[in-house]
Each structure stands twice: as structure tokens, then as C-alpha cells.
Amino acid sequence: MDEPLKRTPLYAAHVAAGARMIPFGGWEMPVQYSGIMEEHRAVRTRAGLFDVSHMGEVDLVGPGAGPLVQRLVTNDVGRVALNQAQYTPMCTPEGGVIDDLLVYHVGRDHFMLVVNAANTVEDLAWIREHAAGDVRITDRTAEIALLALQGPRAQEVLARLTAAPLEAIRYYWFLDGVEVAGRRALVSRTGYTGEDGFELYVNATHAAHVWNAVLEAGRDAGILPAGLGARDTLRLEAGILLHGNDMDKTITPLEVGLGWTVKLGKGEFIGAAALARQKSLGLSRRLVGFTLRERVIARHGFPIQENGRVVGSVTSGSFGPTVENSIGLGFVPPTDAEPGRRIAIEIRGRAVEGTVTKLPFYKRPTGGA
């Protein structure tokens, strides 16, 4: 932990914009600019722009790339078409989640893995350790900047900067080699906020240019730069997990509701046997969403009680600015996992009443432009 904090190519832009910088996953990142609530609302109602260049990008190239990814992750990469992305956990032999990541099928024999900042080093080592056959593994984190443009007006804003057919990019698909503000980008329809939006992978040297161009193009749409604070409240409302908080190597994808990403029928992969066993034996705990009766915040590690007995603990908690409620995620026994179940969170010695709530807490209105 004594390593100096890394900075993204947008560091100077953040400081100039008045961002408050904090250490996060080994990086010095903006937690907020104008305020978490305001940035959160901008993303829900208009558009927000995030610098997520701290995320790691790992390129796997060669005939062995596809088979390697297939062995490393629980989801079925065989189902991912060219120009399509897939969300998947990467597990230990015991089924614990080393990381959750996005697999981009960039080209024939070419996959790009997008991993969490705090896990990049460990992921790389794990990937290299399991590499076999003809595959070249490259850490491209330093050369790739990643901007996330999110919100109902994201497409309209981005359309001002590119001739690419954005409307043709479906959810979890992407276009590579697209020009955005005159710079080459990979544009994917992905994100971490529960809103429509795009993630723009650009060369680090072009990051500031593209960042400024997007903010400028979105000005009359009311775009705001948004920090990690809003990113966390947005993802929590959308019921999206955060590795390191809601799951880690001691927790399996089945326990956190990611069973849909575990394709036991796809053939051998790391963790398959353990996950198959857990599936047949049944789970001893499940991650659930909960809502509290008060605005007090249930933080990571706080005990969850049922009838005065501790049954689990909180993994994530915050105030949800859109749902206007104190919300969170945590583990409970499967018998307590039904939505509507009464629980309590022990907050500084006081049992605060709450209810198990169906995820997501927030779902964006569908249809219409």
C-alpha cells in the first residue's frame, strides 16, 4: 500500500474542474465535482461523464485467446459475437470471485478484458499463470483512457461528436475504430449506472481532448462531470454489485445472484466443479437488497438482524438519491431472502428497521426517446 497513487490522463482536468480527489484502488480519482446528489440526478435525468480510466484493460491475442478466456471465466464466451461484450465473474477453483469483468470480443482471436482497478495486478498474474497455447497477454491499462457517458441524453450528446450509427449499437455491443471528436475510439453501449449510455475507450493521449469535447457537446443538455461518489449511488440503486464490497474471493457468483453468469454446461473452467457442487447442495447465504425506514446509512460490515438475532452483514449501503431512501445490499440466510421480509440493521448499537427489497431499487423507464 506504499506505492504512490497513479493518476489518469485526466487528473489535471479534474483538479481544474474543482474535483475532490481521493485514493481509490491505487489511483487518485475524483469522488465528486459539484456534489454527489447533483451529479447523480444529472445522470438519471440528463447526462453525466465519468473518468473511469483507472479500470484495467488486458488484451489477449492469438489462437489461444478464446480458449484461455473460456477457461478463466464462468460465463460462456463462446456465445459472444464479434463486437459484442459480456459481463462475467472470474473465479478461483473454490468458486470465489477474483474479479468481475467485461469481455470484449474485439477481433478474430482477440479479446479485451476490462477489469477492476484494484484487481488489475492480481488479475494479470492470474491470467498469465493460467495461459497456455498461443496467446499474447498485454496490459494496456496505461495507454487506454476510459470515459463513461451515461444518462437518457447520452446518445444525443455523443451523436454531435461522431458519424457512427449510435442507434445501431445495441446494449452490450460496441463499435471499434469509430471517430469521436476526431479521435479514434472504441464505443460500447455499456455502463454501470442503470442508465442508457456509452463507454469510450480512447488512447490516453486523446483523453483530455475527448473529455472536453463531450462536456462541450453536452453543455446545453445539462451534462455534468460525475465522480466515484455518484457512480456508487447510481450502481447501488441499479442493483449492480461492486467487487471488493459485495463480493470477493470468499464469495461465489451463485451467492450474490449472478447465477445467470455461471454456465456450467459450457465445458471445463476454473471453479466449475465447486460451483456445480454448491448449486446442487444449495446456498447457505444470499445477497439481498434492503430498504431502511430511516435515512441513516447501513455501511459495509454492519450486522443484519432478524428478530434480534444477527443473521448476516451489510456489503454496500447508501442513500439512494433517486429512490429517496436508505438502501443497501447484504447477506442473509436463504430463508430470509424473500422480498418483504422484515430485517433490522445494527447501526451504532441501534437496530434500525428495514425490509428485504427486490432488486433493482431503481429501473429506468423503458421505451421512447
Add this chain to the structure above:
Amino acid sequence: MYPKELRYSKEHEWAKVEGTRVRVGITKFAADRLSDVVYVELPKVGSEVAFMQTFGVVESVKAVSDLYSPVSGKVVEINQALVEKPEVINTDPYGEAWMIVVEPRDPGELKRLLDADAYMALIGERQS
């Protein structure tokens, strides 16, 4: 940003003498550092608070902070409206966002607090 007539604690509370009573809140600096406040927990009217001991809690999306009483004595008023609308801590920390009123046991304690200049030196700000 840091009114001259107030006294300040090193834990970022302000104290305002109003006759024989002392009104208490948190400073603009503390409010800014917390960012969007979503929750505040205040003591009951009639309870005792002690000099630089916790009397409540304030929470933002990001962090939770204890509130320290800048004076010992009995709580004679609490700002119930603040419990319903804690976000005014961010917008009006010295006005609407007052927290408690204390009947001090030892008004001499107030001398141990900082004046505006000393407080600003503490937080590294200059009066603009």
C-alpha cells in the same frame, strides 16, 4: 464563511452565545467536507452534553462523523426540522442548520474554543 461572532471547535462545530444559552452547529468547512448530508442524529431535549464529547452523528453519502459539543450543559432545544431536512447543513450551516441549544454549566469553556481567525488557520483558509 466563518462568522466573527462565533466560536469554533477543532472538531468543526460552531458555538453562538445567545444570552445565557449557546446554539451549536457545524462549520461550512465540515459541511463541505462531508458533502451531501442525508442524516443527522441529535440528542433528546433535557439530556446532558459534555465539553468535546459526542452529542450526535451526521452522515453523508460518503462518510459518517461524530458531533462534538463545544460546551457542557443541558440540551434545551433541538432542531427537529433538521432531522427531516438534513440537507440544509450543506446550504445554510450557520442558520437553518443549527443543531442544538445548550444551557451551559460552565460558560468559561467557551474561552477554550477558537475564534474565526484561529479556526481558519486550523483549516488552512484565509478570509476572502
